[in-house]
Amino acid sequence: MIVRQPVGVGCSRRDFVKASPAVAAAFLAIPRAPQPPTVDGDRVNAILADFRRFGGTPDGGTTRLAYSDDDLACREYCAGVMERAGLEVSIDLGGNLIGRRPGTDPAALPIVVGSHIDTVPAGGSYDGHVGSAGAIEVALTLNDRGIALRHPLEVIIFPNEEGGKTGSRALVGRVAPFELDVVTASGFSIGEGTARIGGDPARIAEAQREPGSIAGFLEVHIEQGAFLETDGIQIGVVEGIVGIRRWAVTVTGMQNHAGTTPMPQRRDALVAAADLILAVNEVANTMPGRQVATVGRIEAVPGAPNVVPGVVRATIEIRDLEMGRISLIFAEIQRRVRAIESDREVTIALDPFYETLAAPTDPRFRDIVEASANGLGYTNVRMPSGAGHDAQSMAELGPVGMIFVPSRNGISHSPDEYSAPDDITRGVNVLLGSVLALDSAG
Amino acid sequence: MIVRQPVGVGCSRRDFVKASPAVAAAFLAIPRAPQPPTVDGDRVNAILADFRRFGGTPDGGTTRLAYSDDDLACREYCAGVMERAGLEVSIDLGGNLIGRRPGTDPAALPIVVGSHIDTVPAGGSYDGHVGSAGAIEVALTLNDRGIALRHPLEVIIFPNEEGGKTGSRALVGRVAPFELDVVTASGFSIGEGTARIGGDPARIAEAQREPGSIAGFLEVHIEQGAFLETDGIQIGVVEGIVGIRRWAVTVTGMQNHAGTTPMPQRRDALVAAADLILAVNEVANTMPGRQVATVGRIEAVPGAPNVVPGVVRATIEIRDLEMGRISLIFAEIQRRVRAIESDREVTIALDPFYETLAAPTDPRFRDIVEASANGLGYTNVRMPSGAGHDAQSMAELGPVGMIFVPSRNGISHSPDEYSAPDDITRGVNVLLGSVLALDSAG
Numbered sequence: 001m002i003v004r005q006p007v008g009v010g011c012s013r014r015d016f017v018k019a020s021p022a023v024a025a026a027f028l029a030i031p032r033a034p035q036p037p038t039v040d041g042d043r044v045n046a047i048l049a050d051f052r053r054f055g056g057t058p059d060g061g062t063t064r065l066a067y068s069d070d071d072l073a074c075r076e077y078c079a080g081v082m083e084r085a086g087l088e089v090s091i092d093l094g095g096n097l098i099g100r101r102p103g104t105d106p107a108a109l110p111i112v113v114g115s116h117i118d119t120v121p122a123g124g125s126y127d128g129h130v131g132s133a134g135a136i137e138v139a140l141t142l143n144d145r146g147i148a149l150r151h152p153l154e155v156i157i158f159p160n161e162e163g164g165k166t167g168s169r170a171l172v173g174r175v176a177p178f179e180l181d182v183v184t185a186s187g188f189s190i191g192e193g194t195a196r197i198g199g200d201p202a203r204i205a206e207a208q209r210e211p212g213s214i215a216g217f218l219e220v221h222i223e224q225g226a227f228l229e230t231d232g233i234q235i236g237v238v239e240g241i242v243g244i245r246r247w248a249v250t251v252t253g254m255q256n257h258a259g260t261t262p263m264p265q266r267r268d269a270l271v272a273a274a275d276l277i278l279a280v281n282e283v284a285n286t287m288p289g290r291q292v293a294t295v296g297r298i299e300a301v302p303g304a305p306n307v308v309p310g311v312v313r314a315t316i317e318i319r320d321l322e323m324g325r326i327s328l329i330f331a332e333i334q335r336r337v338r339a340i341e342s343d344r345e346v347t348i349a350l351d352p353f354y355e356t357l358a359a360p361t362d363p364r365f366r367d368i369v370e371a372s373a374n375g376l377g378y379t380n381v382r383m384p385s386g387a388g389h390d391a392q393s394m395a396e397l398g399p400v401g402m403i404f405v406p407s408r409n410g411i412s413h414s415p416d417e418y419s420a421p422d423d424i425t426r427g428v429n430v431l432l433g434s435v436l437a438l439d440s441a442g
Numbered sequence: 443m444i445v446r447q448p449v450g451v452g453c454s455r456r457d458f459v460k461a462s463p464a465v466a467a468a469f470l471a472i473p474r475a476p477q478p479p480t481v482d483g484d485r486v487n488a489i490l491a492d493f494r495r496f497g498g499t500p501d502g503g504t505t506r507l508a509y510s511d512d513d514l515a516c517r518e519y520c521a522g523v524m525e526r527a528g529l530e531v532s533i534d535l536g537g538n539l540i541g542r543r544p545g546t547d548p549a550a551l552p553i554v555v556g557s558h559i560d561t562v563p564a565g566g567s568y569d570g571h572v573g574s575a576g577a578i579e580v581a582l583t584l585n586d587r588g589i590a591l592r593h594p595l596e597v598i599i600f601p602n603e604e605g606g607k608t609g610s611r612a613l614v615g616r617v618a619p620f621e622l623d624v625v626t627a628s629g630f631s632i633g634e635g636t637a638r639i640g641g642d643p644a645r646i647a648e649a650q651r652e653p654g655s656i657a658g659f660l661e662v663h664i665e666q667g668a669f670l671e672t673d674g675i676q677i678g679v680v681e682g683i684v685g686i687r688r689w690a691v692t693v694t695g696m697q698n699h700a701g702t703t704p705m706p707q708r709r710d711a712l713v714a715a716a717d718l719i720l721a722v723n724e725v726a727n728t729m730p731g732r733q734v735a736t737v738g739r740i741e742a743v744p745g746a747p748n749v750v751p752g753v754v755r756a757t758i759e760i761r762d763l764e765m766g767r768i769s770l771i772f773a774e775i776q777r778r779v780r781a782i783e784s785d786r787e788v789t790i791a792l793d794p795f796y797e798t799l800a801a802p803t804d805p806r807f808r809d810i811v812e813a814s815a816n817g818l819g820y821t822n823v824r825m826p827s828g829a830g831h832d833a834q835s836m837a838e839l840g841p842v843g844m845i846f847v848p849s850r851n852g853i854s855h856s857p858d859e860y861s862a863p864d865d866i867t868r869g870v871n872v873l874l875g876s877v878l879a880l881d882s883a884g
Contacts, residue, residue: 225702242701246747257854258736259684259761259828260667263727265852270737271723277716285705294700295712296747298740305688305738305757305796315747319701354747386701410707412699 036375036433037145041425044137048424050077051117051129061415062125065186066118066160067193074117075197078136078157085139087155094170094207095199097157101139103149109215109398110152111438113138113431116161116390121185123162124417126222126424130405132157134220134428138435149439151215158390159197166190168393170199173208180204209397216365217394218434220403220427222419224387226410234426235373235380236404237366241392242292242319242384243358245326249276249295253346255302255310266308270300272344273312279336280316283329290384291320291329316350321358321384359392365401365434368441372433373403378426387412403430478817478875479587483867486579490866492519493559493571503857504567507628508560508602509635516559517639520578520599527581529597536612536649537641539599543581545591551657551840552594553880555580555873558603558832563627565604566859568664568866572847574599576662576870580877591881593657600832601639608632610835612641615650622646651839658807659836660876662845662869664861666829668852676868677815677822678846679808683834684734684761684826685800687768691718691737695788697744697752708750712742714786715754721778722758725771732826733762733771758792763800763826801834807843807876810883814875815845820868829854845872 054074055064064070075097079089087099100110115131135155142149158167163184169175180191180201191201199207223229228236253269277295284293294317300309316333318326337348366382373380383404391400405427408418496516497506506512517539521531529541542552557573577597584591600609605626611617622633622643633643641649665671670678695711719737726735736759742751758775760768779790808824815822825846833842847869850860 223702224699225704226707227702227704230707244701244748256852257666257829258734258738258759259686259830260665260854261734261828261852262667262669262732263723263734265668265672268723268736270719270740274716274719274723277712278720281705281710281713281716290704292700292703292705294710294748294750296700296742296749296751297745298712298742300738300740303739305759306686306736307738308736309738317700317747386703387699388701410698410703412702 036372036429037141037436038429039137039141039425039432041421043140044133044428045421045424047081047133047136048125048129051133052125055119056125057415059415060125061417062119062123063121064117064119065121066163066184067188067196068186071118071186072197075157078117078132081136082139082155085136086143087139091198092207093200093203094167094175095159095194095197096167096171096207099139099155101142101149101153103152105150108151109213110154111149111215111435112154112156112217112394113219113435114156114158114390115219115221116158118160118162120162120413122415123413124415126417126419127224127412128161128221130419130424130427131219131221134424134431137428138432141432151439153435160184160190160193161390164190165388165390165393166194168390170204170207171209172393172396173205174393175204211397214394214398216362216398216438217391217400218365218403218431218438219389219391220405220431221389222412222417223404223407224410224412225407227383228404228406229408229410231381233381234378234406234423235430237370237373237380237382238361238385238402238404239366239382240321240358240360240384241388242321242386243323243326244317244319244354244356245330245352246354247316247350248353249314249316250349251276251312251346253310253344256308258306258308261308267345268308269312269346270309272340272346272348273298273314275340275344276337276348279340280333283332283336287329287332289320289325291318291325292386293318293329319386321360323358356388359395359400361401362399365399368434368437369401369403369430372430372437375433376426376429378430401434403427403434478814478871479583479878480871481579481583481867481874483863485582486575486870487863487866489523489575489578490567490571493575494567497561498567499857501857502567503859504561504565505563506559506561507563508605508626509630509638510628513560514639517599520559520574523578524581524597527578528585529581533640534649535642535645536609536617537601537636537639538609538613538649541581541597543584543591543595545594547592550593551655552596553591553657553877554596554598554659554836555661555877556598556600556832557661557663558600560602560604562604562855564857565855566857568859568861569666569854570603570663572861572866572869573661573663576866576873579870580874583874593881595877602626602632602635603832606632607830607832607835608636610832612646612649613651614835614838615647616835617646653839656836656840658804658840658880659833659842660807660845660873660880661831661833662847662873663831664854664859665846665849666852666854667849669825670846670848671850671852673823675823676820676848676865677872679812679815679822679824680803680827680844680846681808681824682763682800682802682826683830684763684828685765685768686759686761686796686798687772687794688796689758689792689794691756691758692791693718693754693788695752695786696750698750700748700750703750709787710750711754711788712751714782714788714790715740715756717782717786718779718790721782722775725774725778729771729774731762731767733760733767734828735760735771761828763802765800798830798834801837803843804841807841810876810879811843811845811872814872814879817875818868818871820872843876845869845876
């Protein structure tokens, strides 16, 4: 077949057909992969804009403390939209706001999607919001298009994620009785707050669900870091939520007069602490892996300009997707600490005081999320979540997957938190695609 | 002359005379240097014990805050002993307690001795006490022996040395009006306290004396360091009081989430601060000289275990007998700070906020003190005073000298502060000898 006009990649369909009708016909007859279904991007971003009516601040951020009036009002708003999406709305004993959509298979376990809407004080308008608006938008889209899923679908808005992941932890029976008396930033105790939002603190233990009682949980969330933005990638396929361990550090040297104590006679706890800070940083940077380690807090005692510090208190935090790597890193830090003790003639105590276990996402779910992103033509990369999420609680009920969208400048927990509307839309499209893939996979 | 019995160095006088009467007679006829006069060691230590009646604590220390009731009572006690020593007692407008003894030469300027009796909270029983008891004991000894000096003698107990050297600084016109409102540890402002002890805050400026109006000032004091004790030396011949400069350090990096910020993307202000702490320590240790440098205070912002510190505030203090060396050391620290800024991608501001000039003792007075110690057979060494003293104010009126006695373990500003009675007696003997030498020298 002689092609008389220049035709190449990128030429229009019309030119192609004109240039070579037969080839074009043969080509165009090849069944093409159907475009994946997408959500209504304008609508999900409109929901986000609506959220700002409840606690949005003039600087663009949001202060919507768990259990506050703004929290109650925003949850009410969500319940309304959920109902318009055809969901059956209820509130469980832990205060979780649940919108349910039956599936066609009575034996199928629910697919759960959701996130949180409470914020830190002077927080942003995207952390948790994107996942909550996104989950609701998935339900709206399925409803619009009359798509019936085999599995039931549950959209959950978990309460008090920022103050302890109370809602999602109630679903896995991990809210201890003493927590009900803990007073949150809103001024209400967790027990009082749970009642305010329609739960029942006295019966919160009954909110617990059985492990294996869900088909899976999927959450879309802002990255809260700058990895995606720095590398120009549109979607993060989350490998899991890192485990965290923290130690209280106490360096003991000898307090002394800063004027009359010659340098060689000092046992300066802050000099030794400086060695330790650099050791932690160096070990985290040089050991292979994607771990992070941080000395975030420090205090010298007595803390006067004219006194050689006799005691220094600090904290070390290590995070990684594998608890084993955290142990490895800590073991190396301990080795270096022994050397510092000897070198600086101090004693250094490292006392563990906090731990959360790593929560890997399900490998199958990573594949589903990745395939969904690829099918939509979005660049994507596998990465860990350095921050905790409701998904890590849900991981005790069944397989979980998480989807990240880029955070501008990696900023979070700040009014400057921002993700672009198109990025958000892409993330929710991947969520929808993953739900559908999970539904058909079984 | 045949010596029939073994006689050598250290043999007794009696054996010497027996062995060789003629030689002995000739030898013993050589006029020997008179034994230097000494004070009553039991008495000066008894005065120190008496002091403990006013604010002494069961742990052996003393809390006698300037202007407190204990301070007033102890000053009253001192005035009484001064009177018994034949001194004419008065209180000047700055609250200095002065005991005066006329000299035989009406034109001669006064020789001044003294120290302070106020302490820090939970302080020791020797800091200032040794010099005050010692000065009073010198007067008692001169009185006992009927020794007339050419120069008038003034014994001064300066108030509020620990809270700002108020008394001695009033003598040189350096108490600024705003200081009168500063509330001291006793709860009284400096103005109120000055009135309580018999001064007149409204006329404190009139307490100022003319430069050159004294023949000299001598003070015996505990070392407050461990140099003398470590090297087993009995007397410190003080070369001067070190100058001090302090800077406020502000390290600015970038605050970030400790979980989601990969190590290479961090601009951790505390890691940079650790570099700075080690640089200060290294420069002070490696540059030739006896300087000291200290980072005594540090604070990371926000100071949470899970946040990469964006700001660190700290202090740097450098002390040396020569202001020029302080500048040299600071210049080297600045060079290293520029490298840290570049290496860690932070900015580091160093803002000076405090300075006292070095106050060298008079070279002639050092010789006098050294000769006095040698004449008494005491081991001695020249050394700087790393701590400030009333002597540095008095240096503006005339030549000053200082005498150190050993501090056990170098501890000061603590109930564990201690100097042995014999060490104290030796120090006061040197003080007496120096006063006498100064008096005869002119």
